[in-house]
Amino acid sequence: MEKILVVDDQRHMRTTLALMLRGAGYDVQEAGDGEQAIGLVGAGDFDLVITDLRMSPRNGFDVLRAVRSSMKMAEVIVMTAFGTIESAVEAMRLGAHDYIQKPFTEQELLMKVDRALANRRLAGEVQLLAREFKERYKFENIIGRSEAIRAVLGRIVRVAPTEATVLITGESGTGKELVAKAIHANSRRADRPFVPVNCAAITETLLEGELFGHVRGAFTGAVSDRKGLFEEADGGTFFFDEISETSLSFQAKLLRAIEAKEIRRVGENRAINVDVRIIAATNRDLHESVAKKQFREDLYYRLNVVRFVLPPLRERVEDIPLLVEFFLERFRRKHGKNVRAGEGVVDALMKRSFPGNVREIENLIEQAVALADGGPITVEDVTPIDGSSPEPSSEGRTLAAARDGAERKAIKVALRAAGGNRAQAARALGISPITLWRRMSRLEIEGKG
Numbered sequence: 001m002e003k004i005l006v007v008d009d010q011r012h013m014r015t016t017l018a019l020m021l022r023g024a025g026y027d028v029q030e031a032g033d034g035e036q037a038i039g040l041v042g043a044g045d046f047d048l049v050i051t052d053l054r055m056s057p058r059n060g061f062d063v064l065r066a067v068r069s070s071m072k073m074a075e076v077i078v079m080t081a082f083g084t085i086e087s088a089v090e091a092m093r094l095g096a097h098d099y100i101q102k103p104f105t106e107q108e109l110l111m112k113v114d115r116a117l118a119n120r121r122l123a124g125e126v127q128l129l130a131r132e133f134k135e136r137y138k139f140e141n142i143i144g145r146s147e148a149i150r151a152v153l154g155r156i157v158r159v160a161p162t163e164a165t166v167l168i169t170g171e172s173g174t175g176k177e178l179v180a181k182a183i184h185a186n187s188r189r190a191d192r193p194f195v196p197v198n199c200a201a202i203t204e205t206l207l208e209g210e211l212f213g214h215v216r217g218a219f220t221g222a223v224s225d226r227k228g229l230f231e232e233a234d235g236g237t238f239f240f241d242e243i244s245e246t247s248l249s250f251q252a253k254l255l256r257a258i259e260a261k262e263i264r265r266v267g268e269n270r271a272i273n274v275d276v277r278i279i280a281a282t283n284r285d286l287h288e289s290v291a292k293k294q295f296r297e298d299l300y301y302r303l304n305v306v307r308f309v310l311p312p313l314r315e316r317v318e319d320i321p322l323l324v325e326f327f328l329e330r331f332r333r334k335h336g337k338n339v340r341a342g343e344g345v346v347d348a349l350m351k352r353s354f355p356g357n358v359r360e361i362e363n364l365i366e367q368a369v370a371l372a373d374g375g376p377i378t379v380e381d382v383t384p385i386d387g388s389s390p391e392p393s394s395e396g397r398t399l400a401a402a403r404d405g406a407e408r409k410a411i412k413v414a415l416r417a418a419g420g421n422r423a424q425a426a427r428a429l430g431i432s433p434i435t436l437w438r439r440m441s442r443l444e445i446e447g448k449g
Contacts, residue, residue: 007051034058144319160186170310173357192236200245201432214266342376355406
């Protein structure tokens with residue numbers, strides 16, 4: 001039974017509200033003034049607080065601050081008399097969920113209470129899911145407390161139990177596969193396979209055979225029948241990473257497999273039924289790719305049922321201290337070194353734009369820990385390998401130009417560090433050599449950066 005605290009210094013109003021809420025099945029406590037309410041908030045655990053604003057000597061704002069301080073998950077509805085809407089709006093700015101204007105009907109009250117408690121339940125589910133991520137995935141956590149990350153977690157909670165197809169977009173290194181795994185792990189398919197495939201790492205010819213399988217004699221070297229990854233994923237989730245790197249002809253075959261829920265092995269006409277949930281990811285703007293005839297429009301709309309747009313690290317700078325501590329702890333254990341971040345390290349990292357996003361900060365921290373000689377990590381230890389200072393602002397440039405500029409710089413730095421070895425540079429960037437070659441061609445980067 002959800003617990004509600006009703007706060008009003010007018011006894012008749014308070015008693016009436018409590019009766020309404022108890023009649024609706026809630027566990028209700030009453031407070032006759034702000035002072036009593038603050039005491040109850042400090043000692044109790046409520047799901048919702050409904051408080052009048054005008055009370056003396058402690059008013060509704062004082063009650064709201066107490067709730068936000070000691071019961072961060074609780075929701076607050078403020079009651080206001082006619083003509084004092086400005087105060088209610090200010091209360092919402094300070095963290096109240098909603099307001100209700102006196103006089104109001106029982107139906108109005110219960111509707112707002114229902115919405116507030118639904119929001120409270122969702123927040124609780126997100127918090128629980130976040131704890132489960134930490135227990136279940138270890139590194140594969142979605143680390144952060146920013147509004148952007150909380151929004152991603154909230155969408156995962158709502159989408160995971162459904163069968164909806166999901167499209168995840170975002171720059172390289174933002175954690176698209178982590179979100180896909182989280183959706184699968186919290187779905188009804190969690191006990192079935194999660195099968196990822198990097199579409200950019202496999203040539204088109206091999207990709208078809210990998211996904212759909214083949215029969216003996218289908219091509220040179222096919223000495224026996226082989227199941228494809230679609231069959232391996234039957235009953236589970238199939239994750240297409242870098243879906244934008246596939247050809248139009250392959251996209252047509254994939255669309256048919258998704259819509260018909262059946263596949264044909266290479267060299268065989270017999271259809272095989274498969275039951276898989278599709279999650280796709282890309283760091284490209286698929287809408288732009290459709291306009292340029294580089295991606296099939298019908299497949300785009302088939303994939304774009306539920307969309308996740310993952311924020312780059314530069315748009316959630318407040319998460320950087322958490323990420324630094326998380327990766328420090330991880331690599332302390334891995335390398336057996338008891339090191340910490342020295343003065344100014346976190347501040348220096350928060351000034352960087354991180355074109356490689358979370359993957360880049362992970363690599364920087366591991367490098368710093370691996371090279372540490374016993375003292376604290378310094379700012380120099382987390383300076384990019386080319387010695388560059390924090391990237392200048394891209395204000396005044398288009399988003400596409402800023403993204404291409406950051407990607408071009410990251411590729412050049414990786415190539416320089418690898419002495420021009422593309423395979424080594426690709427590993428450092430966390431992408432396949434084929435993807436690196438394609439991006440070098442698109443960004444007109446010479447062989448050695």
